[in-house]
Amino acid sequence: MKRAFTITLLIALALVLLNVMADLPPHGSAETPPYTHVGAYYLEHGPEETGSENVVTSVILNYRGFDTTGEVTVIVTALMAVIAVLTGTRDTSQEPDTAVTQIAPSVVVRFIVRVLAPFILVFAVYVILNGHITPGGGFQGGTMLGALIIALTLVLDERRSAKLIPQRSVRVIQVIAPLMFVAIGLFGLIAWGDYLFFPRSEELRPIVEIMLVLIEIGIGVGGAVVFARIFRLMAGRP
């Protein structure tokens, strides 16, 4: 009975939403408010004001840089939350009973992953570094790097996979993303008087490029370590 009630409720909600969607400005046309207002400004002034051809990266890092600062803080909050919930538990059953340790991956998987690892690494680094020229950027590269570390953890035995993330300085690296972003922001504040300010003039373009790449590296490495650590924590390893 409960199920029938929820279904009718959801159908009603769907109908209301469909009616709303019908009245929205037509999909795909160039005259809709989003396309003519802020979006058009970004497309028109993006490259020459922010120095990066990839307008999406210029929006993420430059126009709406504060959003992305908040964004990397969300990842770090997630990591802190996972650590707070999973480590230091009171109950005695400490042995990690998840499936990761029991099923040893077949030799074919182990071999292919070990062969592909360097290529994935190179491609990930490329995506991180060229975020402002070609599609990609800190987040995308960071996720690839994280996935690589997770794949290697699955494949390698505990002793060697622990070395993938440097134990001593892990507490700093995992928060490098927001730190780097804020550092560049403060640099902008000190040098040009406004927080997160990227100079617009032509001759200062190299400095802007360096700032963008630094932020990309920060997000990439930070993101990768966060994803890998969340995975290891869930597997019951520090």
Place this chain on the structure above:
Amino acid sequence: MIEALWNNLDYAASVILFCIGLYAVITRNNLIKKFMGLNIMETAVFAFIVALGVVENGDAPIMGDGASAPFINPLPQALILTGIVVAVSTTALALSLVIRIWRQCGTIEADELREAE
């Protein structure tokens, strides 16, 4: 109304996906299935917002050589990049909570947990 809806088909699809996700969240008993439904809802909303920026035969907003005039609006894509990472974070926390619940109560079925309480 129908022909306007036909034109905005992408938005309609995201609405349907949203309702499926909500159905899963409400009726599914297993905690993991519950927030899988949540992920479906999140994807639906992200799809809707990205679809807002699409332009007829528009090109990706990369200003390199060979890119033609009507570019896709970059702003929704930037927003959704953030949205996806938020979804991942919520899922990570939800998964670790489920692991803790499993270790403490031995079950992740919502009704059994309610009796155990």
Place this chain on the structure above:
Amino acid sequence: MEVVDARVAIAPAISLLCAALVFAAADHTFWRRFFSLSAALAKLIIVMSMLPGALKGVVYTFDLVEFTPGVGLAFRADALGMFFAVVSSTLWLFTSIYAIGYMEREPNRRRFFGFFALCVSTTVGVAFAENLLTLFLFYETLTICTYPLVVHDETPEAMRAGRTYLAYTLTGGAFVLLGSIWTYQLAGTMTLSQPGILTMEAGRTTLTALFVCLIAGFGVKAAIMPLHGWLPTAMVAPTPVSALLHAVAVVKVGAFGVLRTIYNVFGVDLLQELGVCDWLAALAGITIIAASVIAIFQDNFKRRLAFSTISQLSYIVLGAALLSPLAATAAIVHIANQAFAKITMFFVAGSIQRTTGKTAIHEFAGIGYRMPYTMGAFTVAALSFIGIPLFAGFVTKWYLSLGALESDQWIYALVMLGSSLLNAAYWLPIIYTAFFKSPREDALVHEAHWTMLGPTLLCAAYVLLLGMTVSVPGMPFALAQAAVKFVFGM
């Protein structure tokens, strides 16, 4: 003639300070007694120092804090407020002396005396309140301060009495809050300095609803019949608390609130137009008769006193509801007459309980021989209630009947006569058993401790004084007449 004078604010502040000192004085009894008595004396002196000015028509005001224009805490000692403050501060002095004697071996006296002082500071606060908000503030704090006194013994029965007490008085407080907000919204101000701030343009139904709301709010503490439930059950408290509750603080605050509503919030002519007061007068009349009838059948001495208080309080409400100058004088004067007479009776009840441990009336056989002075004081108070001339009670009954005839509602003159007869019916048997029945045990004189006997005799003397010196200028009666002149605009 308005004069800004800090004394109006100092009077309530004194007992707040005393309460703090008593709480701080912890367990060494000497300091606690010293603080209570010195604060009582200081307050009495301050209030008395303002009396001559008030008699000449000077009104002392003092603004404490202003939340927003028209909403704030402010004090104003007009004739009515002055009258009530004089009565409560004199009685507080007597009750403090009596309480020191009575509470000799009781546990946690620190808490008792601290909240005791707080209670009376709130009573004087209500007396001097300039607007409904200050009145509501002290009205609510009074409830909170008297709660620990009612549940002082911490027995389950006391806790239950405390719970009923809170249930009634808090609902009353909520009604008063609703009423004051509504008045502010209708009249734009809440001041009690004018003879009536509301006007007819708010519409008959809203005004009647507001009147019912305010009267219900104050009526709970004035123990008008349907709302009187808490009063008999609160008898469980120690006697000084019942004395404080039933003669000085709580019930009088309720009656005072009713007077303020009728005279200062609505104003006499608006009420005449509304015609709501006839219902109130009828209700008060019924309460007087019904409470007296119930009192006859009460064997426990304090419960009989409680029902007699309910009926006496409705004298005040009746006097106010008759809307005639003479009845108004009677209502205001009765605050003093009832206070002194009732407090004497409670002191007597306490002395008997403390010395002989008896509480039921049938055990009082021959008590007159063993405690002649205490029972003598009781007889004076009883005669005053019955309304024998030369006693305070007679003054009220006389003016009330005149007022009833003046506003041609002769039925209430009959009610006065009937209540005198009923009073005789439940006081005289006690005097008879006390003096004319032979005592069972040995008859050696065994009076109460002087700290308890002194205040009893003083109050009885005061009852006599009030009764005889009606026309003497310096007495509170003149204050009552000044208040009536202001309210009726004569």
Place this chain on the structure above:
Amino acid sequence: MTSWSPLLALFLVIPLVGAVLTPVVSDSSGRRSWGWAVFIMSVTSAMSVSLIVRVLEEGPFSYVIGGWVAPYGIELRFDEFSASVAIVCLLGLLAIVFSRHYAPQALTPERIPYYYTLLLLNLTGMLGFIVTGDLFNLYVFTEILSLSAYALVAISGEKTAEMAAFKYLVMGAVSSLSILFGVGLLYALTGSLNMADVTSRLAGTAHAPLVMAFAALTLGFMVKAALFPLHIWLPDAHAIAPSPVSAVLSGLVVKIGILGMLRVYQMAYGSGAIDLSGLNLTLTWLGAISIVMGAFFAVFQDDIKMMLAYSTISNIGYIVMGLGLASSYSLIGASVHVFNHALIKATLFLGAGALIHQTGQRTLTGLAGIGRSMPFTTAAISIGAISIVGIPPTAGFLCKWYIALGALEAGEPIFAVALVFGALLIFIYYIRMVNAFYFRKPQDAGAPAVHEAPLTMLVPVLILAALCLIMGILGRLPLSFIEPAVTRLLTPLGGG
């Protein structure tokens, strides 16, 4: 110094960096992370004071990040309503000071540094939420504060903590999604994300999506504010969380929902494109039901923190009713009650936390007669109890007075009656609490001698209790402070 505008950006960045660095700074014992957290919060509080002084002098001001002019970049806007950052900083600082002795007893040592990190992140999220003027930035900060709130509920590791946190997470995530959906719709209609810009461009847009956008936003914020039908997650979450966290959750995080609704109202009234009378009526009715329902359930609880959690629902009912009545008096009352209720609820939760820390008992019967052995804490709790009921000299009174006045002015006496008698119901369960403390014998006389709470717990509770009284007496200050913002909010509607 106060007019240096990038201070507004630093105001958010410094606590953010401080929060993120806490695990790096702390050693195993967690003492250093406590010191670091107190330092960061004090710096942030100082900045919030200078910002408020500036808004007092110059009125609302804003700062564009990265120098991009308003609709193209992110604009941080600080108006009278954002003065509530003061209460966030104050309460956050006192909660952190309070946890010095509370955390080692309630949590395992490894979790202490992460406890302070999550607390700082939660406070940063709230500060960001209040100060930002950009819709999507609002969503991001909501996520930061919600995620840390879910984890803080689960951090105590008690039996039902994880389940309560999971329930809170699912409902919180759905509500954030509905907020994002509302933001997406507003973006589709106006093409911009800056609140002021959206307000100016809203007129003349299609009606159905506009109503849906506001409905989605308000629904999302109603869940965050735990309004009546969507409050199910609150009692378990606030009762099981460690006491300083419950104080922050009940005092602040729930208020974020209210401040979100205020932002929505600013946009709706500013643009005038939408008639909110239907929404207002539902909000008022839901508020009234919340008051009575919250108070009613609280009466039957024996666990002291569960009782306080239900009283939060009831007080949120007051604030939402004030919002729904949409008259200038009730709006002023509601926005000041956001401030005062945070103070009062924090006094009660921290006081209760101190009691539980010292005696290990959570129920009223267990805490009987505690008044004698812990006089100061129970005195503070009694002051908190009296002010939550709204007895005149305390902080709670003025707001209720204004909301009731607003109700009467809006011609709805029924709500004034509901408000006054709701306060009555609330008083019943607080008298039960005070009754248990003072007027009942301690249960087992043989219990080990319970002595007063340590200083780091006692001082915050006493400061908060004193503030409850001071804010009551100085009632005029916040009222006149909020007045211009409310009149500005209502003027497009003809003064309200």
